[in-house]
Amino acid sequence: MSFSLEVKNELSRIEETHDCCRKSELAGLIRAGLTIRMNKDKQRVLFITENAPLSRHLFSRVKELYHSGPEVIMLKTHRFRTHAVYRLDFTNFLQEASGGLFYETGIDTEPQEDKLIYKPYMLKSRCCKRAYLRGGFLATGSISDPDRSYHLEISFPNRLLAEEYIHYLKEFGIESRHILRKGHYLVYLKEGQEIVDFLNVIGAHGSLMQLENIRIVKDMRNQVNRIVNCETANLEKTVNASCRQVENIVYIKEHLGLESLPDGLSEIARLRLENPDVSLLELGKMLNPPLSKSGVNHRLRKIDKIAEGIMLEQK
Ligand SMILES: [Zn+2]
Incomplete structure (x- = not known):
């Protein structure tokens, strides 16, 4: 299942x-999602989707609030592979007077033209603004698979709807961009953080967690790559030597105890255990009085010898 679909199902x-x-x-759903189609010489106002949970959700929401639902037709298409398209027919709602669905969501038709007219849709409460933004995304939004890239967009049939949506996004501190493409206004987000904020605003918390996890893994991978690419083999040398030293110190600790080491050695052994990733120079600076790099090296070699000695005895 695509990430887009997962978000919408949630x-x-x-x-x-x-x-x-x-x-x-x-209102968010149908203002963004309705289209007019000619069907058998009759103008039809339709909401078309391939998403079954969304079609059920929209149908039952309309039924709850307006006591009758749109007519639903399922069509099977055989493009690529068989899949269903749901057509929710809202044509009959056009005849309703004040208090009806279209009246309340600020939608009208121009009698002669095959066009829907949208009045501004004013929202006061933040809860409703979130819901409106969610509706718009459900209707015509899509989001790319975060494994690949960060891109989220919502498509609107006209400028007024797009600007309204941008305005409500701004109220939650989300700055979007928009372009006109093939007669549709696309409002889009390109930054990972913006997309995370958006999913939070519209209440897609499960999808948000999933995206955050992918982001963390991506970040870590980038960091590791940076280390491997940029920080020379020197680092690896330090790490390898340190691993050997730590192993030896742990071995001594387990067999004789660090207190069995002479003072100078037990101190450096403890420091090395606590700081496995620092260089010999830095390790020397941690001692009081400080010790030169070669001095540290000398002591650590002694420790290696002691560990090797115990290992020989054990055999
Ligand atoms: Zn509300």
């Missing part, structure tokens, strides 16, 4: 408890 399962938010989410 969002479709959110149960809003407030009526105000239910209406706002619905």
Whole structure:
């Protein structure tokens, strides 16, 4: 399943408890998602989706709030492989007067033209703004697989809707960009952090965690690559030597105890155990009085010898 679909499935399962938010989410959904199609010489107002949970969610939301649902038709297509397309037909809702779905969501039609007219949709509460943003994303949004890249976009049929959406995003501190492509206004986010913030605002917390985990792994991989690429073989030498020293010190600790070592050696052994990743020079500076690099090296070699001695006895 694509990440886009996972996010939408999660969002479709959110149960809003407030009526105000239910209406706002619905407005977000149908304002972004409705299209007009001619069907058998009749103008039809449709919401078309391939997402079954979304079609169920939209249907039941409309039914709860307006007591009758849109007509749903499932079509099977055989493009690439068989899959279903759901067509939710809202044409009958156009006849309803004030208090109806279209009236409340600020949508009208121009009698002669095959065009929907949108009035501005004003929202006051933050809860409703979140719900409205969620609706828009559910309707026409998509998000790329975060393993590959960070890109999230929502498509709108006209400028007013896009600007409204951008405005509400801004109220949550999210700066989006937009372009006009093939007659659609695309509002998009390109930064990982912006996408994380957006998922948080619209309540996709599970998907957010998933994305954060991928980001962490990506970051770590980048850091490791940087170390491998940039920091020369010197580092590796330090690490290898340190590993051997630490192993030997632990061996002595387990067989004789560090207190069995002479003072100068037990001190450096303890320091090495606590700081396995520092250079000999730095280790020397930690001693009081400080010791030169070769002095440290000398003591650590003695420790190696002692460990080797115990190993021989054990055989
Ligand atoms: Zn609300």
